[in-house]
Amino acid sequence: MTFEELTQALNEAMDQEDTLAIERLVAEMQPPDLAEFVRHESPEVSLKLLTHLPLEERAEAFGYLELEKQCELALKMTEEGLSQLFVHMNSDERADLFNELPEERQEGILRRMAQDEREDIRRLASYEEGTAGAVMTSDYVTVPAGVTVGRALDIVRQTAPNAETIYQIYILDQAQQLLGTLSLRQLILAKPEAVVDGLMTTDLVSINVHEEQEEASRLISRYDLLALPVVDDQQRLVGIVTYDDAMDVAEEEATEDIHKSASVGPLDEGFGKARITSLYRRRVNWLVLLVFANILSGAGIAFYEETIEAYVVLVFFLPLLVASGGNAGSQASTLMIRGLATGDVGARDWGKLLSRELVVSASLGLTMAATIAGIGFWRGGMDIAQVVAYSMFAIVVVGSLIGMSLPFMLNKLGWDPATASAPLVTSIADIVGVLIYFAIATSILDLG
Structure with a gap:
């Protein structure tokens, strides 16, 4: 049977309290599939299902569960049962779980284990989180x-x-x-x-x-x-x-980088299980900071108030132009962050990448400028067409260079390049885009 069929049959057997059918279906399931089923059940039901397996297979299925779920089940088990499970778990997995348990539970488990296993757990659990020692196994x-x-x-x-x-x-x-x-x-x-x-x-x-x-x-x-x-x-x-x-x-690491690229803090419990308060805390800081950053965009618009009063038609193109700069910057930033994360590019490649991005962004800017020039002519004549075309070209080029350069600068400072997130790059590109647009408009329309 497929996983979906096994899941449906197991649910039906549980509803009917058919113990023999439950034992048979649990035995048929692959350990990762059983773990997938168990993770959505209550601790009591999860433990009852796992006990239908031999100890070695139970430990294997247990190892596929998220650490939070493992800890939840471990606290419901007896010390004797948990120590037996520890003996059959992979050494790296049991060390991770050991670190999450309360101190009194740790001592109870260690008392029931052989000396070699105790020393192995203590040694693996002693390595700092995020190091090779924290993810290694001693089973070789x-x-x-x-x-x-x-x-x-x-x-x-x-x-x-x-x-x-x-x-x-x-x-x-x-x-x-x-x-x-x-x-x-x-x-x-x-x-x-x-x-x-x-x-x-x-x-x-x-x-x-x-x-x-x-x-x-x-x-x-x-x-x-x-x-x-x-x-x-x-x-x-x-x-x-x-x-x-x-x-x-x-x-x-990929999940962490994706979260950072969206200016979201790390979610230890995963998005599906994250509490509302946790989601709020992980998102609010950057959003508030970017609000203050975007005030500079408003200040730029206020500075060119006379230009806007003279040519109200310029407002029509403002969102389009600044969004284009932000989008181009986000594209460049995403490519650069991923390249740095995978080791595809490094600090030594700065000059080559800068010149290449200049050519690419200039080509993109020319294409987008040609696209918008006709709309500018239709809305305001030749002068407006020139303003929006030149602005589009300049904004796309500058936005792209900002998006490419910011991850490099952060990496050089020893910070995570993923901090150069799309919202941050977009906000900076927006501020610069507003200034470029109205500076070009003031110059071409002779309003200086």
Whole structure:
């Protein structure tokens, strides 16, 4: 059955309180699908559904839930049940959940776990949020340097059941320093008597445990890795970041950038579950600041009051012109922010990008000026046509250059380029557009 069919059948079974049907349908569901169903249910119903699964599968489905939902369910569980669940969860997921639990609950869980697992949770939970250490897992396969392929395969068989991925094997020296990597394919195809040192790849891509998690995501994407080894300051292997965790980081960062580009603060609980007060707080600050910024547009209009009185027809074109500058600036800003975020462009590209944007924006300005010139002639004659055409060209060029330059400037100052959001760029372009428009009008219409 499809997910939709399973969902409908499970809802019907729950309405009829058919325990046997519920158990069968829950067992049929894939862990991500069950998590999708459970996240919309109450904590009591969610826990009852999850208990129909064997402990290992329950932990897998639990791991697909949002952290907020995990914490909500964890607080409803007994310490014994939660500690058993922790044993079967991925090490990075349980560390994240551990950090969200009250201190007394943390102590209760740790008391019921083996010493190695306690130390692993404490170590992973100690890394600062947003670093590679905070998203890495300690469930990986290592073999010591100098062993034969046959011995390495024995080690893989012993440790594989608890590993998150076994496709990449890491070779360590006696000090636990990372010497190289070996794929499972290479290991299987090699002769049993061969030594792993002669087969491993020593040209390593790794990341320090304290570097930002976004860098881990970029490295995995750039080098097309299944997992990225994480090392400490002594080059000792302390964990790996898997590609699925990197995808979660990339999604989180993309969401954050999209929110910033719209001048919205981060929503920890997600838009669907965000409270009205939270949405209000995340949006009000920038909107109020931009109100004061737009007062400058009004001041510019007031400064050219005599020009407007002499040619009221100019007001007709004002919204069109300033909106065009803001739109062009927003386009340039969006392209630049995304380019900086993905590493496609950097500070070294400033000169080339500036000259290219000048050519592109000039072409756009000429096209839009030609489009509006006819309307200007129809509304006010040749002089008005010249004013709106020249203004359109200048406003589009300046707006585009503002949109391209602002993210660069912020990046140079060490700020997030996404702060150069569309509303901010639009507000600046509006102010500049008003001044350009009426300055050109005053000059051409000889009102100075």
